[in-house]
Amino acid sequence: MDPVNKITSRTVVLPLDDVDTDQIIPARFLRTTVREGIGENLFADWRYQKDGSQRVDFILNQPSAQGAEILVAGRNFGCGSSREHAPWALLDQGFRAVISTEIADIFSNNSLKNGLLPVIVDSKTHQWLLDNPNIELTLDVENKQLTLPDGKTVSFPIENFSRYCLLNGVDQLGFLMEFTEVISEFEAQTR
């Protein structure tokens, strides 16, 4: 995983609550055995018409969304299934962070392991972000803060170990593998 520290980008706003992982990437696209190319099916049923052409009324298809790396979403983003294809698809489409008041547990966990930053903000900040699309924000992992266009900062929580892994590009499996002996001792004692 590449290190993630500061993300500065325009936002794109998807104001719906409870966007589930079946919307982020429908199950029929989970038949792939690789990670590459998943992004083209991100929000597939909202993004494309029956004939495969783009739906112009969907926010991600609008010119303002192009190049935006920060998705501001409604409450409880990423609920539903454990499919890691959801953060893979967002990353593959160029997103690097998701902001909401609440992000589902498994999605959040999967995102952090892939360098997609889940950002939880208070409802007042959230509402402001929903009401003001296409603004430039800076997300600072090291200082756990978001900087609004007027320079005002808002802090956001991020679990210490995840923050350390993001900042240093630490691979968690490598970290776990260092405990191989401790794991063997645990197995010997308890089993």
Add this chain to the structure above:
Amino acid sequence: MSGKSLFDKVWDMHIVASETEDVPAILYIDLHLVHEVTSPQAFDALRTRGLTVRRPDLTLATMDHSTPTVPINSLQELKVISEPEAFEQIIQMEKNCEDFGLKLRGFDSDERGIVHVIGPELGATQPGKTIVCGDSHTSTHGALGALAFGIGTTEVCHVLATQCLLQRKPKTFAVNLVGQLQPGVTAKDIILAIIGEIGVDGGTGHAIEYRGEAASRLSIEERMTICNMAIEGGARTGMFAPDDTTFEYIAGRPLAPSGTAWDTSLSNWRLLPSCDDAKFDKEATLNISELKPMITFGTNPGMVIPVDGVIPTPSATDTGFAKALDYMQLEAGQPLAGTPVDIVFIGSCTNSRLSDLRAAASLFKGRKVADGVRALVVPGSAKVKRDAEAENLPAIFQAAGAEWREPGCSMCLAMNGDFVPAGKLAVSTSNRNFEGRQGKGARTVLASPLTAAASAINGVVSDPRPFI
């Protein structure tokens, strides 16, 4: 200091390295369930790093999501029936299991089935175990007092390589069940009512323990239905305290302990229930005596009403609610019962066990599926299928005009060729009514097997209680 909860006890027993402010706990995993959809990229990561599976003996592999539910007698047949990508995924799973020395419950196995059905059925799911799977419905196994939760593919790789996970301890949530179910009301209605009450994010960050006198009276299969959908309330997991009902269920199953090992296990399992003075971070209570059969009307499992209720009116600002009703082609203020049904699906890790099929069969017996309705009954495993056949249930389904299929996830998430066509309305015993979940444009009403069967017979969304 208050006593430990069931969750605390199981958690504490599996700590390889303790949680600190800077590092999560390293949690040992006793059982890893692996299926074809969320594992290929994890096996690839093992290959890239030159790693092996640390404990093939603690890894239970099967195929369920992409597999057809028509009989498969040869690879050639599979290739003809499956879409190319699903076929590739199945072949890849066989290769991964072979390369890494895992026993696969594949097409030739009489132990194959939906991963959350076969774990308990084989006796692999036991009280006090930590169980994970790359599937959010892993919470099902909590019905037997296991700590079981869904993980992503990166973590699937972590468990394959180390048998451990880095985890922060979630908070605890006691859901107290009191009262007595009325005839025609089932475990599915309990969990739908709970989700309706707490919301689809009510359990976020929490491990639920379902408790109370009503909880202890439920059968293991009923408990599985309730634990299965803990994730639909946002919870990390759901659990029931193990008791004599649990022990009776496990005894004698192929992978259950036997002889003196059984006695040892039993004495350990009896220590697991929460202490009387255990404290929970959050509590809720549901009186199940007042419960009616529940049905969903929207596009998440929290959008639920009693079968004789009316669809609520959204507030003007709730755009999500309006969008959901628009997608479902339903109107606020109107009843949902009486709406014409196109498809009825009885199956999935929520409701595909023998007791579910018996419940559906009790309504189908001597009756017919309404004209124009397609009803599909998909057993959860090869064993459920055999057991149902031994009781002649398939004959009842077929005489009623319903299809009787091979085991698998099937129309729950429509990966295997079984799907609800766009715009069609399905009454389904599965767990998710998300947009497009059962097929692009599919409209899903979640319900119990009884409600699903009643709706198939009447051809419209129906209350099962007049049939009871």
